[in-house]
Each structure stands twice: as structure tokens, then as C-alpha cells.
Amino acid sequence: xxxxxxxxxxxxxxxxxxxxxxxxxxxxxxxxxxxxxxxxxxxxxxxxxxxxxxxxxxxxxxxxxxxxxxxxxxxxxxxxxxxxxxxxxxxxxxxxxxxxxxxxxxxxxxxxxxxxxxxx
Amino acid sequence: xxxxxxxxxxxxxxxxxxxxxxxxxxxxxxxxxxxxxxxxxxxxxxxxxxxxxxxxxxxxxxxxxxxxxxxxxxxxxxxxxxxxxxxxxxxxxxxxxxxxxxxxxxxxxxxxxxxxxxxxxxxxxxxxxxxxxxxxxxxxxxxxxxxxxxxxxxxxxxxxxxxxxxxxxxxxxxxxxxxxxxxxxxxxxxxxxxxxxxxxxxxxxxxxxxxxxxxxxxxxxxxxxxxxxxxxxxxxxxxxxxx
Numbered sequence: 268x269x270x271x272x273x274x275x276x277x278x279x280x281x282x283x284x285x286x287x288x289x290x291x292x293x294x295x296x297x298x299x300x301x302x303x304x305x306x307x308x309x310x311x312x313x314x315x316x317x318x319x320x321x322x323x324x325x326x327x328x329x330x331x332x333x334x335x336x337x338x339x340x341x342x343x344x345x346x347x348x349x350x351x352x353x354x355x356x357x358x359x360x361x362x363x364x365x366x367x368x369x370x371x372x373x374x375x376x377x378x379x380x381x382x383x384x385x386x387x
Numbered sequence: 388x389x390x391x392x393x394x395x396x397x398x399x400x401x402x403x404x405x406x407x408x409x410x411x412x413x414x415x416x417x418x419x420x421x422x423x424x425x426x427x428x429x430x431x432x433x434x435x436x437x438x439x440x441x442x443x444x445x446x447x448x449x450x451x452x453x454x455x456x457x458x459x460x461x462x463x464x465x466x467x468x469x470x471x472x473x474x475x476x477x478x479x480x481x482x483x484x485x486x487x488x489x490x491x492x493x494x495x496x497x498x499x500x501x502x503x504x505x506x507x508x509x510x511x512x513x514x515x516x517x518x519x520x521x522x523x524x525x526x527x528x529x530x531x532x533x534x535x536x537x538x539x540x541x542x543x544x545x546x547x548x549x550x551x552x553x554x555x556x557x558x559x560x561x562x563x564x565x566x567x568x569x570x571x572x573x574x575x576x577x578x579x580x581x582x583x584x585x586x587x588x589x590x591x592x593x594x595x596x597x598x599x600x601x602x603x604x605x606x607x608x609x610x611x612x613x614x615x616x617x618x619x620x621x622x623x624x625x626x627x628x629x630x
Contacts, residue, residue: 301588371420
């Protein structure tokens with residue numbers, strides 16, 4: 268059975284590219300372009316991994332991460348953001364992010380490898 | 388006195404505003420560059436259908452230039468951080484030989500790609516009171532330059548020498564060297580030598596400026612020797628933790 272990934276990303280072009288790549292790699296990709304949509308998806312579906320942007324139009328990704336960790340300490344959450352300052356990485360790590368990837372430093376293949384490694 | 392305090396406050400607000408603006412713009416630039424990176428890679432890897440060899444060559448060059456723009460944005464973010472004096476340096480005792488070892492591991496791929504051999508024998512522990520991430524950035528700057536501006540088949544020699552007071556780190560390359568008339572400007576912000584520009588058309592000129600800033604924040608010294616056509620040696624001296 269395919270592993271389910273929730274992609275929380277407000278840039279619809281990046282979102283689409285990531286979803287297509289993950290689907291081609293054998294995952295079942297669901298997308299959410301806002302924090303509220305992400306929360307709605309998390310409330311109704313179970314996911315194996317979350318790919319989480321930090322700069323969302325409504326709620327920050329940090330708040331989404333915090334609310335995920337209130338219900339699950341083990342669900343893998345990979346922060347996938349173009350913010351790269353130490354304070355952002357520290358905040359995400361302190362809130363329980365499984366990994367922190369700077370988008371512009373990774374190709375989609377490398378992203379797939381990271382997710383596969385996280386889930387293995 | 389109150390006027391001075393008022394002026395100081397205004398200046399600080401301006402600096403903070405500029406810094407925040409740069410951070411925001413860098414984030415937006417990275418978003419667009421990420422999209423280009425992914426799509427270009429998909430074309431090069433023929434995920435979107437077969438392409439001719441000639442098309443692949445052009446697309447690979449475009450991908451490489453996109454990567455350079457991404458690196459430039461990262462450099463801009465680093466210098467923005469350096470300029471912001473409110474950013475704390477977190478000092479602790481760290482083994483700088485270990486930090487260099489880790490940095491060289493990061494560059495294995497790039498050195499192989501550019502056919503440059505790195506020579507380094509890690510010495511025993513050398514403790515320096517430093518911000519390990521900043522020192523890592525400084526080492527990365529020197530190693531990156533030593534590979535980037537080297538000849539194909541060239542070499543980089545990294546060594547440490549210490550006494551009771553300080554450690555001197557030497558990074559010697561067999562690259563193009565620096566013209567004598569350009570040497571006085573080498574640590575200036577935004578300066579790039581003519582040869583560097585020929586080798587890599589895109590570059591901020593912020594690298595060595597940032598390295599010098601980091602070294603001086605650690606009460607260290609940085610200097611170099613260079614001969615055109617033979618290569619350059621950069622030296623960093625840092626005070627060590629005395630037992």
C-alpha cells in the first residue's frame with residue numbers, strides 16, 4: 268500500500284511539482300495550500316509523513332507543527348522551507364521537526380530520497 | 388545626549404528594516420529559483436520526455452547557472468547576517484581540526500567533479516573558543532575558493548600548525564593565483580578578481596569579506612600569499628584554548 272504524504276505548500280506551482288514527483292515515486296500525495304486546509308486534512312485523514320512549508324498565508328508552519336506534535340510525537344514532519352536562518356531551524360527542531368530541508372538546496376529526486384529514508 | 392540616542396535609535400531601525408527586507412527578498416528569490424531548479428532538472432533527466440544531446444547541454448548549463456544564483460542568494464543572506472551586529476556569536480570550546488575535517492567531507496563531491504585533489508591529515512584535537520558554525524562558514528569559504536579557482540587536476544593542501552598561543556590553518560591551492568595589483572582589494576566587499584570573473588561569471592565577491600569578518604570576530608588574523616599562475620595560500624590564525 269502506498270505511503271501517504273501531505274504536502275503543505277502555498278505556492279501552487281511548487282506544490283504541483285512536488286506532488287507529481289512523489290506520485291511518480293509511488294507515494295500517495297495530498298496537497299494543502301493553507302494552514303487551515305492542512306489542519307482539515309490532518310483531522311480527517313491519516314498520513315505517513317508531512318512535508319511542511321513554514322510561510323503559509325494564514326497560520327505559520329510552526330503553529331501547524333506544534334498542533335501536529337500535540338497529537339503525535341512520532342509522525343514524521345519534514346520542514347521544507349526557503350527560510351534558512353539558524354533561529355528558524357532551531358525553532359523547528361525544538362518543536363519536534365523530523366528534518367529541516369531548504370527547498371532551493373534540494374532537487375525533487377533528493378527530496379524523494381529523504382522521504383524514503385525517513386520512512387524506512 | 389538625547390539627540391544622539393534618538394539618532395542611534397533611528398539608525399538601528401533603518402538597519403533592522405534593511406535586514407528584514409533582504410531576508411524577505413531572499414526568501415522570494417529562493418522560491419522562484421527552487422521552481423526553476425526542479426523544472427530544469429526534470430528536463431535534463433528527461434522526466435518530461437526525450438531531448439536531444441544539444442538541448443541537454445543547454446539545459447544543463449541553464450541548471451548550473453540557476454545553482455549559481457541560488458548560491459549567490461545564500462551568500463547574500465550570510466553577509467546580511469554578518470552585517471547585523473545584533474546576531475549573537477555563540478562561543479564555546481571546539482576542535483577546529485574536527486570542523487575542518489567535516490567541511491572537507493562536504494566538498495568531496497565538488498572536488499571530484501572538478502578533478503581537484505585535497506590533501507589533509509587531521510591533527511590531534513585543537514581547541515579554540517569559537518562559534519563552530521561561523522568557523523565552519525569561514526573554512527567553507529576558503530575551501531570553496533581553493534577548488535573553484537583551481538586548475539583541472541589541481542591540488543589543495545590543508546594543514547594546521549599550533550604553538551602554545553595560536554593555531555594557524557593553511558589552505559594552499561595550485562590554482563590561477565591573484566594578480567599583484569588586485570591583492571590589496573582581496574578582502575573588500577564585492578571585489579572579485581578579473582580571473583575569478585573569467586572562471587565563474589556569477590559570484591558576489593562577498594565570500595572573503597565574510598571570512599575575514601568571522602575571523603576578526605574571533606580575534607584572529609587572516610592573510611595570504613599568491614603567485615600568478617602558481618596558486619594562492621590563505622592563512623587563518625586563531626587563539627587557542629590554553630590548558
